[in-house]
Amino acid sequence: MTTLPEIPDTATTAARLTGADLTLRYGDRTVVADLDVAIPDGRVTAIVGPNACGKSTLLRALSRVLTPTSGVVRLDGTALGDLGTKEVARRIALLPQAPEAPDGITVADLVGRGRFPHQTFFRQWSDDDEAAVQRALAAAGVEDLAERQLDELSGGQRQRVWIATVLAQDTPVLLLDEPTTFLDIGHQFEVLELCRELNEDHGVTVVAVLHDLQQAARYADHLVVMADGEIVAEGPPADVIDAPLVERVFGLPCRVVPDPVAGTPMVVALGRRSR
Amino acid sequence: MRPVTAAPAPTRPARTRTRLPRLHRRSLVTGAVGTVLLVGLFLLGLMTGSTTLGAGEVVTALGGGDGSAILWKVRLPRTVAAVVIGASLGLSGAVFQSISRNPLGSPDLIGFITGAATGAVIAIAVLGAQPWAVSLAAVVGGLVTAVVVLLLAHRRDGAPGYRLILVGIGAGAFLQAVNQLVLTRTDGQMAIAAQVWLVGSLTAISWTDTLVAVVGLAAAAPVVALLARHLVVMELGDDFAGQVGVRLQGVRIGAMMAATGLAAAATAAAGPISFVALAAPHLVRQIARTPATPFALAALSGAVLLLAADIVSQSLPAGIRVPVALMTGVLGGLYLLWLLTRSRWR
Numbered sequence: 001m002t003t004l005p006e007i008p009d010t011a012t013t014a015a016r017l018t019g020a021d022l023t024l025r026y027g028d029r030t031v032v033a034d035l036d037v038a039i040p041d042g043r044v045t046a047i048v049g050p051n052a053c054g055k056s057t058l059l060r061a062l063s064r065v066l067t068p069t070s071g072v073v074r075l076d077g078t079a080l081g082d083l084g085t086k087e088v089a090r091r092i093a094l095l096p097q098a099p100e101a102p103d104g105i106t107v108a109d110l111v112g113r114g115r116f117p118h119q120t121f122f123r124q125w126s127d128d129d130e131a132a133v134q135r136a137l138a139a140a141g142v143e144d145l146a147e148r149q150l151d152e153l154s155g156g157q158r159q160r161v162w163i164a165t166v167l168a169q170d171t172p173v174l175l176l177d178e179p180t181t182f183l184d185i186g187h188q189f190e191v192l193e194l195c196r197e198l199n200e201d202h203g204v205t206v207v208a209v210l211h212d213l214q215q216a217a218r219y220a221d222h223l224v225v226m227a228d229g230e231i232v233a234e235g236p237p238a239d240v241i242d243a244p245l246v247e248r249v250f251g252l253p254c255r256v257v258p259d260p261v262a263g264t265p266m267v268v269a270l271g272r273r274s275r
Numbered sequence: 276m277r278p279v280t281a282a283p284a285p286t287r288p289a290r291t292r293t294r295l296p297r298l299h300r301r302s303l304v305t306g307a308v309g310t311v312l313l314v315g316l317f318l319l320g321l322m323t324g325s326t327t328l329g330a331g332e333v334v335t336a337l338g339g340g341d342g343s344a345i346l347w348k349v350r351l352p353r354t355v356a357a358v359v360i361g362a363s364l365g366l367s368g369a370v371f372q373s374i375s376r377n378p379l380g381s382p383d384l385i386g387f388i389t390g391a392a393t394g395a396v397i398a399i400a401v402l403g404a405q406p407w408a409v410s411l412a413a414v415v416g417g418l419v420t421a422v423v424v425l426l427l428a429h430r431r432d433g434a435p436g437y438r439l440i441l442v443g444i445g446a447g448a449f450l451q452a453v454n455q456l457v458l459t460r461t462d463g464q465m466a467i468a469a470q471v472w473l474v475g476s477l478t479a480i481s482w483t484d485t486l487v488a489v490v491g492l493a494a495a496a497p498v499v500a501l502l503a504r505h506l507v508v509m510e511l512g513d514d515f516a517g518q519v520g521v522r523l524q525g526v527r528i529g530a531m532m533a534a535t536g537l538a539a540a541a542t543a544a545a546g547p548i549s550f551v552a553l554a555a556p557h558l559v560r561q562i563a564r565t566p567a568t569p570f571a572l573a574a575l576s577g578a579v580l581l582l583a584a585d586i587v588s589q590s591l592p593a594g595i596r597v598p599v600a601l602m603t604g605v606l607g608g609l610y611l612l613w614l615l616t617r618s619r620w621r
Contacts, residue, residue: 060514063518064517064518065514065517084520085520085521085522086519087520088520089519092518093518093519094514094515094518095515096514096515096518098512099511099512099515100510100511100512100515101511102510102566102567104566105567106566109566109567110511110566113507113511116504116519116520116521117519117520121501121504124504169519
């Protein structure tokens with residue numbers, strides 16, 4: 001519940017989740033090679049970069065859904081591979097890009113499945129589970145939808161329910177893979193606001209892959225810019241984003257101006273005619 | 276968006292409406308009704324046959340009185356077999372439907388039951404095997420088919436899903452042809468015996484045959500029970516299941532082996548019986564409206580379906596009486612058409 005300084009000094013923040021020398025492959029295709037990354041603790045980190053630059057792949061590796069070909073992801077100093085798979089799941093939650101939901105599942109049922117890492121065969125549903133689900137529903141602002149079926153909800157509501165599902169996992173670290181993709185702009189900001197709230201009110205370390213640079217700059221404390229499987233820049237958004245970087249990484253000639261509301265960097269494309 | 280304040284308001288009234296996924300009420304009701312139905316049908320099954328017995332006569336016969344022989348040697352094995360085989364098929368179908376995330380993922384459609392039949396047909400027609408060896412050959416045939424199909428459908432990353440179903444349908448068509456080929460190359464008694472076996476039937480089923488199915492169910496059901504909550508989470512996608520800590524490959528292989536064993540043992544006992552595995556899980560899911568694959572209910576509904584189909588097939592007039600597998604085939608075929616033409620599964 002601490003208030004953050006104006007521009008958080010991410011360099012001095014401890015990192016619980018780090019990746020060292022990561023090489024990530026799908027079959028024979030190398031997506032990321034020899035990458036080092038540290039996720040600042042207690043902050044919101046956004047990973048940005050052009051399509052197919054390895055953002056999602058990195059996120060999957062950080063959550064051990066993808067096993068690195070070489071290199072190691074450490075959580076609190078221990079390699080993920082040395083931790084039990086449920087042990088990891090009690091500390092890191094990942095919302096994948098395209099989770100599937102069975103027909104007719106209710107919101108409460110779905111969110112309850114986030115409790116899997118806390119359950120055993122003999123203790124399948126406890127008061128802790130119940131309380132965690134209620135907290136998650138409340139934190140994501142979907143407690144009134146608990147009895148509704150997922151299919152009936154709007155895209156934005158559905159995404160908040162999915163976020164509640166990973167919140168129910170009760171982890172200090174939350175990884176979100178493109179949580180705003182496929183949402184209209186209103187719902188995009190709703191999800192981003194939620195990320196900030198989770199961080200500021202509940203102390204959750206949030207890492208999100210985002211596409212919109214302006215949104216990333218506005219809502220993240222720490223920005224990781226990737227291109228071709230490498231990190232090309234990282235740090236506080238105001239230090240990282242400038243016109244040469246955007247042109248180099250995205251091939252987009254632009255001007256960077258302060259966001260009129262938040263003062264964070266805002267990318268305005270130049271386009272061919274206005275240059 | 277609803278504003279969330281840093282400190283939760285303590286004055287908020289306590290919520291009374293907290294119905295969380297602990298126990299699904301509709302499932303409990305469905306389970307209770309199904310159990311009553313099963314017990315009733317079981318009794319009806321004991322009463323039904325070439326001579327109809329009253330409920331009192333059944334009790335007398337069970338106690339060793341009049342009709343004891345017919346009851347203990349014919350009707351009881353048949354009724355018990357219907358329950359056990361139906362439950363095995365229903366459970367097997369539920370597992371495959373869960374893993375493939377597709378209502379068509381069922382051991383009869385993806386060739387596993389045909390594969391078990393191939394094993395049995397070869398044992399009967401080519402080797403002239405004893406009944407116990409035929410059962411063994413059916414189980415082996417089913418397992419070998421499963422391994423081949425799973426290897427062909429395997430992808431390095433991701434669920435077998437659609438691939439499993441397509442490869443399985445291909446394998447099933449091929450094995451069906453093999454079965455026919457073996458029959459046309461065989462003469463006389465052995466061909467007839469194989470042909471008879473190929474029409475799954477509970478008529479004249481022995482305690483030995485029934486035992487094969489019982490062993491299959493007893494071995495596989497605990498495995499499914501252990502893996503059920505993992506399978507349910509896997510229905511949310513591999514990435515989600517992986518991140519909550521499900522060991523995807525292990526669960527998938529274990530569940531598929533159990534489900535294949537169930538289907539193979541059931542087929543070994545009675546011959547190929549189609550559509551129970553396909554229909555039972557889906558039917559009960561529609562009735563109970565469960566959010567997850569209802570494994571126990573699928574077994575229950577499989578038992579009820581097969582028992583009911585057997586009673587109906589025995590009760591038909593002698594001229595049009597058919598083996599139970601033809602009965603389930605006709606009903607199940609119609610059900611499949613209905614399933615495929617409904618807009619939701621387009």
